Amino acid sequence: MLKTIKLENFRSHKKTEFKLGHTNIVFGPNGAGKTNILEAFSVLSFCRSFRMDDKRNIINIDSEYCRVVGDELEIFMSRMPRLILKVKIKGTPKKLADFVGYLPAVVFSPETVAVITGAPGDRRRFLDIMISQVDRGYLTALSNFKKIRQQRNSLLQNISKGLNDPEELSFWDKEFCREAEIISKKRGESVRYLNKQVPTIYKQISDDNKDIISLKYLSNFEGDLLDNLERGRQRDIAYGGTIYGPHRDDLIFTLNNQNMANFASRGELKSAILALKMAELSYLEQNRNEERGGEKPILLLDDIFSEFDSIRRDHLAKLILQYQSVITTTEKENVPEELLKEANIIEIKGPIG
Numbered sequence: 383m384l385k386t387i388k389l390e391n392f393r394s395h396k397k398t399e400f401k402l403g404h405t406n407i408v409f410g411p412n413g414a415g416k417t418n419i420l421e422a423f424s425v426l427s428f429c430r431s432f433r434m435d436d437k438r439n440i441i442n443i444d445s446e447y448c449r450v451v452g453d454e455l456e457i458f459m460s461r462m463p464r465l466i467l468k469v470k471i472k473g474t475p476k477k478l479a480d481f482v483g484y485l486p487a488v489v490f491s492p493e494t495v496a497v498i499t500g501a502p503g504d505r506r507r508f509l510d511i512m513i514s515q516v517d518r519g520y521l522t523a524l525s526n527f528k529k530i531r532q533q534r535n536s537l538l539q540n541i542s543k544g545l546n547d548p549e550e551l552s553f554w555d556k557e558f559c560r561e562a563e564i565i566s567k568k569r570g571e572s573v574r575y576l577n578k579q580v581p582t583i584y585k586q587i588s589d590d591n592k593d594i595i596s597l598k599y600l601s602n603f604e605g606d607l608l609d610n611l612e613r614g615r616q617r618d619i620a621y622g623g624t625i626y627g628p629h630r631d632d633l634i635f636t637l638n639n640q641n642m643a644n645f646a647s648r649g650e651l652k653s654a655i656l657a658l659k660m661a662e663l664s665y666l667e668q669n670r671n672e673e674r675g676g677e678k679p680i681l682l683l684d685d686i687f688s689e690f691d692s693i694r695r696d697h698l699a700k701l702i703l704q705y706q707s708v709i710t711t712t713e714k715e716n717v718p719e720e721l722l723k724e725a726n727i728i729e730i731k732g733p734i735g
Contacts, residue, residue, distance in 0.1 A: 383706045384485065384680065387426070387452045391445035393418035403726030405702060407717060408710045410730040416710040419730075420489075420682050422450045423708055426457055427487035427680070428511050429467065429478055438465055455485060479522055483515030485677055486666045490659050491684035495651050497658065498635045499643045505633040509569050512662055516669035520568045527561035531624055534558055539622045548615065555611045558627065562607055565628045572665065573599040573633065579661035580654075587653045587697050595637050595654060602630040649691075656694060660701060681707040687716040 389398040394415045400406075408416045421440070424432040431440060438461050441448045447460040456470040469481040496504045514521040534554040540546040577597050584595045603610045603626040610626045611618070618624055635642040637650060646654065666679045681702060687695055688711070699718040702709070709725075711717055717725075 383677075384452050387419075387422065387450070389419070389422050389448075389450055391442040391448040392422050392425075392450055393440060393442065395419070395422075396442060396445075400728055401726070402706070402708075404706055405721055405725040406706075406708045406728060407714070407722070407725045408708065408728045408730065409714055410712070412712055414730050416712075416730065417491075417684055420684050420708055420710055423452070423680065423682050424487055424489055426450050426452045426455055427485045428482050428515055429457060429469065430511070432489040432491070432682070433493075437467070452485065455481075457481075479518050479525075482521055483518075486515045486670070486679040487682055488659055488662050488666065488679050489682045489684070490655075490686050492686065492689055494655050494659070498646070498651060498654060502630070502632040506629075506631065509572060509633065512665060513568050513572050515666060517568060520564065523561045523564040523568075527558070527565060527628070530554060530557045530561060531627070531629060535623045538618050538624070542619050542622060548619065551611075551615060555608060558611070558624070559608045562628050566601065566631070569628065569631070570599050573597050575665055575668075576658070576661050579664055580657045583657040583660050584653055587656055587694060588650070589693075593637060593650075594639075595635065595642075595657070598634045598636065600632045600634055601628070602626060602632070652690060652694060656690075656697060663701070663705065678705060681705045683707065683709045685710050685712065685716075687711060687718075688713070 383404065384402050386399065386401055389395045392398075395418060398419070400419070408419055410416050421431050421433060424430070425440065430437065437459060441459055441461050446462050447458065449456065449458045454472045456473075458466075458468045458470075460466040467478070469476050469478060471481065471484060497508045498505075510524060514524065534551065537546055537550060537554060541548050541551070580597060581595050585591055585593065607626060611624075614625055635646075635654060637646055637654070640646075642651065642654060663679050663681065670677070683698075683702070686698070687709075690698060695718055699721055702721060709717065709721075714722060714727075
């Protein structure tokens with residue numbers, strides 16, 4: 383359990399330090415920087431913001447660097463001359479692959495519904511962050527895959543200009559497929575795990591045994607990926623990019639065989655997201671890596687109680703009590719009394735520092 387967190391030049395916070403308890407409620411008006419504090423925890427956990435944002439924007443606009451320290455964990459970012467990211471554990475520099483997931487975290491915010499209703503990239507991002515926190519090999523494969531795809535796409539564009547021979551693609555195709563296989567396999571395994579958890583949790587939350595929720599991982603190609611790349615080579619050259627691969631896969635949520643992105647009510651979406659986040663916590667706990675510290679996940683909730691009715695609030699309150707949690711809210715009245723009684727209250731009126 384984290385005992386303290388320190389922010390330096392992080393977003394709107396020039397210098398901020400908080401002592402932490404089991405349940406922590408960050409209370410203050412809109413614009414005070416509450417979400418920025420929550421974001422710092424996510425950066426400390428998986429080296430990226432839970433917001434869809436450029437890492438450079440994390441650094442305070444008047445500064446060239448930022449730092450977040452949580453007990454023995456430290457992450458440092460500098461924007462000049464290019465974006466530099468360094469991490470340490472107990473004062474010792476580490477590779478990102480050894481740092482990510484040392485403090486596993488699950489983020490729950492009003493925007494989390496985009497995992498169901500948003501673009502395919504939102505769902506791939508959800509899976510990538512979840513799996514990377516417990517699987518170093520997956521994180522490495524993701525990094526390699528991104529670099530290989532960039533190389534392949536650059537080569538495709540040069541071929542279309544007559545600068546390179548199409549046969550040069552053969553090497554990159556094999557490299558591409560090697561990493562893609564790892565990514566697709568691990569995503570498929572994680573979705574199968576979630577599919578065992580989410581339906582049961584959803585029924586408990588919705589109190590309706592008739593509804594059947596399901597998750598399905600969709601690949602954007604059939605058969606062997608290498609065959610697809612070779613058959614689609616001319617189209618890739620014309621397009622200037624790689625059409626087939628896990629970078630275009632999707633995750634579909636269905637309720638009673640209907641795509642939830644198109645047909646689910648607001649209440650059904652809230653229940654599904656709550657069930658998904660509970661299953662994500664279970665996944666991280668089940669796959670905890672002792673080499674990375676073996677910590678239980680920390681639960682980060684961004685003004686989420688105002689989104690839920692009393693029944694869902696009760697389910698969420700019971701969940702919060704099982705994990706170290708950081709909760710932001712503008713109104714303490716939105717937080718269940720049972721949490722307020724035991725919580726460490728952090729009141730902020732604006733950015734500190």
